[in-house]
Amino acid sequence: MKSTNPTTGETIETYDDHTESEIEERLSNAETAFEAWRERPVAERETKLAAVATLLRERTEEYAELMTREMGKPIAQAEAEVEKCAWVCDHYAEHAGRYLQDEQHASPPGSKVKTIYEPLGPVLAIMPWNFPFWQAFRFIAPYLTAGNVGLLKHASNVPGCALAIEEVFRDAGYPEGTFQSLLIPSDRVDTVLSDSRVKAATLTGSGPAGQAVAATAGENLKKTVLELGGSDPYVVLDDADVEAAATTGAWSRNLNGGQSCIAAKRFVVHDAVYEEFIKRFVAEIESFTVGDPMEQDTDVGPQARQDLMEGIHQQVAESVDAGATVLTGGEPLDCEGAYYPPTVLADVPPGCPVDAEEVFGPVAAVYRVSDEDAAIEKANDTEFGLGASIWTDDLDRGERIAGRIDAGCTYINELVKSDPRVPFGGVKESGYGRELSEAGIKEFVNPKTVWSQQPQTNDEDEVTIE
Template sequence: MTDTFQTINPATGETIQSYSHISNDDMNAKIEACHKAFQSWRKQSHEDRGKVLKGIGAKLRERKEELAQLMTQEMGKLLEHSRQEVDLCAAICDYTAENGPKELATEEREIANGKRGRVAHAPLGVIYGIQPWNFPAYQVVRYSIANLMAGNGVLLKHAANVTGSGLLLEEIYREGGLPEGLFTALVISHDQSDKVIDHDLVRGVTLTGSPGAGSHVGARAAKALKKSVLELGSNDAYLVLADADLETAVEICVNGRIYNNGQTCIAAKRFIVVESQYDAFRDAFVEKMKAIKAGDPTKEGTDLGPMAREDLRDDLHEQVEKSVAKGATILCGGEMPGGDGYYYPSTVLADVKPGQPAYDEELFGPVASLIRAKDDKDAMRIANDSRFGLGGGIISQDTEAAVKLAEEEFDTGMVFINGFGMATPNMPFGGVKDAGYGREHGGFGMKEFTNTKAVLVMS
């Protein structure tokens, strides 16, 4: 008997659609069909693959409003943010199509005694992606388009609460010109997902999710001797240094905390402010966070939509309560609202110290942790005092000094200087420590699941 589940609109709590997990036989048939499609696709030139990716980008733009509306309905992000997400996805398609042939081109190398070598980037086969709900289109496009460019086949297990978005993307890819079976959304359970990882035809696994999920999936893939890429979130620190412009810093930090309803792996989460700036920053930051307007994510004028699921809101509130019990102070927000939907107010916690969830853990929602540092050096120490290392930010009027600090001292995969940013197609995306390993974007993601093959011509 197949399991059924529902997608729920987090703004209203109402059911959107019911789905059933496919059978193991159907799942295996889809894996085999993906492998069969790969056998033809891998022989296509990089340029021909790029033309198809351009077609997918065009189809994403054509169906932008439909996909944006569905994403907002399924996970509650502001409609404006959903539209921005689709634009980013289309840009990734274009960038990959245009740069893939160069990134994946075979290299000629001189070797000893007049002999020559060639380095080829050959596709591996079927790549399995397990993706979260917070960016229902982008998370999928990020890994799938790079792997399709590399010549691989792609399977998707999307988060259950955005099942509709995953299925719509499969349709868009096909309408964009991708061969049948080459990209397939699998509506399966977690137990079935483990079977996909184990399947002989699956050659690589990539996951974006929690450290717990990453540990499980990484271990499962390693046991089967399969390559994996893991992006596991973070508690990104934004440093407000002694020379930072206060108004700019507050604007960046508020936007960085509430974008996508605060449910972003590279969101600004810990705000580390030097002593000389702390009081003025705190007062201005709290004032702006108090003014954030929560409401219907489809309406103009709304700053903050609901959290994606009721259990996620409950978990966030529990982290707030535990932090307060261990000494944190609520400066605004922090109360569970009544009414329909899974809303949580923009919240600021002060007196945040080690041992509190607000310091040690990822707060995946609109809750900001405010931390006082003695000086710039101490701020950098606090920022690196984390088991995570995905992203972070530095706000300073001395841009070159901030760049030097980012490159030499910040123990993260990405650092934003004087701004809050999202993914950029031509820059690498990924982290260190408990934030995972491997890179996507910037050409790096196209090679993660390729066989870097040495061909030595000896005569």
């Protein structure tokens, strides 16, 4: 397993995969750690998490540079990612106890009934490279604070990030085995997930990876949460603030080099504002600085790997061959590194790659529609259902349309984003389950009913109906 700088193609460092005996040791450590960790008061777990937030902020520069070296994220965006990880730790350090409070229920005289929330045990997380810290912290912060322990199988091109995340929890004083990274290839995941000591799994990644994890987990009756791909529609209606929609849309498509499941990917624009939107949208995209991701003023760096960049270009080339028009970009940059320029395609024919597939890079597909119903139809014309963005000056109209779009989350006059305070997840081929907020922390707990009944005070027979 090696870490390669996508800006230069140079190998940063090589890591040995964990051996069978090392994996066994980590599984055993997780099982042992869980028995003690689950008994710690929630308040104590919250305090530990707050310490992690402090360390993250102290090490922002170090961890941001590590992300940028391993997967090419512009340094300013990497610094923001570390801060977001600290924020999710702050959130659960403040709210986990309230989220996990016992829930009281109505009950007959002489009884008391409540639901308590108990952790499940070791949770395996299979995480991607595109947000190498945030994706991991999105699962770690709630699940560990609920009393579970974590095992992270990170993407093979960001092993340094995986070990750094393990380091920060160790340095914050978490007990040994509470959180561990597994440096293993994808073909070893099935064996780990099948192990009886692993009680649940969460995955952020591709559809095929999600299907494989869900199948193995289902065979072993283990709970899963899957956040898979997306082809998010960005709907601009006839009454939208076109300048704001174009500016935000350009950033939503190109943030993190376009390598985001919730990036705006299909821009569905009402005919009445189409020409103005295109003009502003292309101009905004062409203003982005593409270059060295270590420079603070860089907006778009390289793609995370050379093969990923080549795959994006193939999708673009095949779509152009099918009839799409390139408005800007469209060819790999002639320079060292896996650079693909921000690209806009119009006249996109149905069924071509940028229309039918997820494009995981800085490529926007723009569609002209005649009315609101056509916009909704095009927005839903995808197998995915992660997020959607709607732009209109009429918020009532926006909320009505949001109810007709098939997505796990919709944002009106805002780009789609994940936020610790609200549930996050998708529908259709974008997965199931929710992360973040109260819903997220309760995905991997046992909501146990506890019924307490006063002892009988007489000899009368009691008839029980089950």
